[in-house]
Amino acid sequence: METLNSLIGDISEIKIDEPPIPNSWFKHIIYKTKKGTQKPDLLAMCILLDILKEYRDFPKMDSLVIEKFEYGLLQKSYNEYSKIFNHSKKQIRESFSVLETLDIVKLEFRNIKIKEGILYNVMFIEPNPKKIKNITY
Secondary structure: OHHHHHHHHHHHOOOOOOOOOOOOHHHHOEEEOOOOOEEEOHHHHHHHHHHHHHHHOOOEEOOEEOOOOOOOOEEOOHHHHHHHHOOOHHHHHHHHHHHHHOOOEEEEEEEEEEOOEEEEEEEEEEEOHHHHHHHHO
16 A cells, blocks of 8 residues: 555656647547548647647736737747657648648748748648637537
8 A cells, every 4th residue: 555655646746737638639630541540640639739838828918918929820840840749740741731631720831031031931820729629629
């Protein structure tokens, strides 16, 4: 019994700030395998959680949202997600494709003027709260 108490105590000290993946997403965020079966896309779910975290984690003042994103939407690249989740750029693109097909996120590619010139095809991410709520609740 003392060992179980020790184990429970040790586990309770592990603080995980990230929200868990809602169980309902396993039924909705899926991809088709080469054999034609459907499987949950865990990478797409992790990407979606990261997107939601980015939009959720900013201060509000007098019920007005303070502009967090310089160009109005979250800007992150396939490369950034590749580094965060330790997957190839191709795998990241495929998971974004799943999210886009389900209309959960919309990707927009823009050319951005900066001091040094122009950045081409900068990826912006817009989540669809209505669709996310539908698959979550």
